[in-house]
Amino acid sequence: MADNIKSEIEKRRTFAIISHPDAGKTTLTEKFLLYGGAINTAGSVKGKANSKYAVSDWMEIEKERGISVTSSVMQFNYDGFCINILDTPGHQDFSEDTYRTLMAADSAVMVIDASKGVEAQTIKLFKVCVMRHIPIFTFINKMDRDAKDSFELLDDIETVLGIRTCPINWPIGSGKEFKGIFDRKAKTVRTFEAVSTGGAKSAAETDYAIDDPELRKIVPDNLYDQLVDEIELLDGASDELDMEKVSKGELSPVFFGSALNTFGIEIFLKYFLEMTSSPLPRMSDEGLIDPVSEPFSAFVFKIQANMNKAHRDRIAFMRICSGKFNADKDVYHVQSGRKLKLSQPQQIMAQDRQVIQEAYAGDVIGVFDPGIFSIGDTITMPGHKYEYEGIPTFAPEHFCRVIQLNSMKRKQFVKGITQIAQEGAIQIFQEFSAGMSEIIVGVVGVLQFDVLKYRLENEYGCEIRLEALPYEYIRWVGDPSTDVTKLKRMNNVKAVKDMKGNPLLLFVNEWMIRMVLEDNEGLELLEFKKN
Ligand code: G4P
Numbered sequence: 001m002a003d004n005i006k007s008e009i010e011k012r013r014t015f016a017i018i019s020h021p022d023a024g025k026t027t028l029t030e031k032f033l034l035y036g037g038a039i040n041t042a043g044s045v046k047g048k049a050n051s052k053y054a055v056s057d058w059m060e061i062e063k064e065r066g067i068s069v070t071s072s073v074m075q076f077n078y079d080g081f082c083i084n085i086l087d088t089p090g091h092q093d094f095s096e097d098t099y100r101t102l103m104a105a106d107s108a109v110m111v112i113d114a115s116k117g118v119e120a121q122t123i124k125l126f127k128v129c130v131m132r133h134i135p136i137f138t139f140i141n142k143m144d145r146d147a148k149d150s151f152e153l154l155d156d157i158e159t160v161l162g163i164r165t166c167p168i169n170w171p172i173g174s175g176k177e178f179k180g181i182f183d184r185k186a187k188t189v190r191t192f193e194a195v196s197t198g199g200a201k202s203a204a205e206t207d208y209a210i211d212d213p214e215l216r217k218i219v220p221d222n223l224y225d226q227l228v229d230e231i232e233l234l235d236g237a238s239d240e241l242d243m244e245k246v247s248k249g250e251l252s253p254v255f256f257g258s259a260l261n262t263f264g265i266e267i268f269l270k271y272f273l274e275m276t277s278s279p280l281p282r283m284s285d286e287g288l289i290d291p292v293s294e295p296f297s298a299f300v301f302k303i304q305a306n307m308n309k310a311h312r313d314r315i316a317f318m319r320i321c322s323g324k325f326n327a328d329k330d331v332y333h334v335q336s337g338r339k340l341k342l343s344q345p346q347q348i349m350a351q352d353r354q355v356i357q358e359a360y361a362g363d364v365i366g367v368f369d370p371g372i373f374s375i376g377d378t379i380t381m382p383g384h385k386y387e388y389e390g391i392p393t394f395a396p397e398h399f400c401r402v403i404q405l406n407s408m409k410r411k412q413f414v415k416g417i418t419q420i421a422q423e424g425a426i427q428i429f430q431e432f433s434a435g436m437s438e439i440i441v442g443v444v445g446v447l448q449f450d451v452l453k454y455r456l457e458n459e460y461g462c463e464i465r466l467e468a469l470p471y472e473y474i475r476w477v478g479d480p481s482t483d484v485t486k487l488k489r490m491n492n493v494k495a496v497k498d499m500k501g502n503p504l505l506l507f508v509n510e511w512m513i514r515m516v517l518e519d520n521e522g523l524e525l526l527e528f529k530k531n
Helices: 003-010 025-035 060-065 096-103 120-132 150-161 213-218 221-237 243-247 265-275 407-423 447-460 510-519
Strands: 012-019 073-078 081-086 107-113 136-141 164-167 169-172 180-183 188-193 204-209 251-256 282-284 287-289 297-305 314-322 324-326 331-333 338-340 343-349 352-355 358-360 364-369 378-380 398-404 427-431 439-443 464-468 473-477 494-498 503-507
Touching: 003 012, 003 358, 012 025, 012 096, 012 120, 025 073, 025 081, 025 107, 025 136, 025 265, 096 120, 096 297, 107 120, 120 136, 120 150, 136 150, 136 265, 150 164, 150 221, 150 251, 169 221, 169 251, 188 213, 204 213, 213 221, 243 251, 251 265, 297 364, 297 407, 398 407, 398 447, 407 427, 407 447, 439 447, 447 464, 473 510, 503 510
Parallel strands: 012 081, 012 107, 073 343, 107 136, 136 251, 164 251
Antiparallel strands: 073 081, 169 180, 180 188, 188 204, 282 287, 297 314, 297 378, 314 364, 324 358, 331 338, 331 378, 343 352, 343 364, 398 439, 398 464, 427 439, 427 494, 473 503, 494 503
């Protein structure tokens, strides 16, 4: 493979930022982009109403609500690296796409609010990262606000998430008393001064050796003494930085800072880029595919429908796993067995959507989809027929019974709901006894119900009513041949099947799941369904 392809791939770093809403994911993303020079004003990334720019404003629903339904990808260059940040929608627009995006990332940055510790949505996203064994880096944000004790925060991560931690730097105080961070490797202190500008490298960051008398003038004695004690404690008791464990997602390097004040970002980026790797080989049914020596290949991880209402087109987002993508060359769509050119390939560079001619392993491109791609599909160069491992189906958490209001439109209704399910926006289930007349829809994020209603009405002319169901947990029955009618302890548990006939159980709470497992020996219940 040509040398320039090798060097292009080796400088790629592709990661997702995971967090609970409001922990500071958007602010951190924005600061990364500012450092990369990809944007020059703060507030450019936010997808809120009336913001100067929202990366995706494709659907009416998004416009009405001022949020982005889709996750996007932002690319920028920094310090010789080409960085792809995969955005994982977090607020009301949390959906299965958020999980799927993690399938395209090589590592994850977990942002935690220092005053709150690990929160619910972080746990959910974390589970997917663990399933994939990707490196997870922790950024403990908002140190300029009163924070929980730093050891307590580490303990929280270790006990709630079950991952070991290794602090790379350590905070000195928090809130009004926040004085800076100690870099454990360099043994220097970077002092913090709050500055309220939105710009990049504007925060006053100065480095002092730990024994520099100047530092003693900035850090009060009590905080200095505390730092010395805590460093000693850390050196003696915390996990060593073991890169093998980091690479498997068993040990998380931890950083402290304040995204809003652009503090701790540069140090984070420096170590993060040092510790992460360029795209690694990916498993296919013919074994591992090397990103550098193999020609172009990619897999589809997201399909965005109806971006332009006038055209009703779809965009398939694919992660390039090997080689170089060249827009002029034919590619091979393994699932359909068709040779084709990917049309209108585009990439999002910070704020701009650009039509591109070439891209490399590690990059994500969005291509026009004439309706042939499905989530998990593999694209290769003609002559290569391997398939990448499929993308799992994730357990929805909200369920509704769908009632069609105009029975004359039965055909359109079935077509619409099946198509929307195929695109991966919703999952549909049926009760064992009922036919298509009784459809239960499950979604990961409640906004998908609105998307479903909107699309059925606008694209298929079908009015529906959604009746909320009390269930919050769904599990696939491990052995699909299990006779669910024979299971014990099934009062308040609903048995349904997916479109492929696989049996699933719906529960109102986690306790019920445990009871059913206890009373039915040998029963296996799965949270992800491998495709
Ligand atoms: P999210 O994407 O994870 O949901 O979080 P986002 O970055 O939008 O941040 C949530 C809120 O927390 C924002 O305030 C943001 O300014 C604030 N924030 C982020 N990082 C820090 C930090 O290091 N220190 C402090 N003190 N605050 C931080 P907001 O008032 O909700 O939004 P906005 O009106 O300021 O945009």
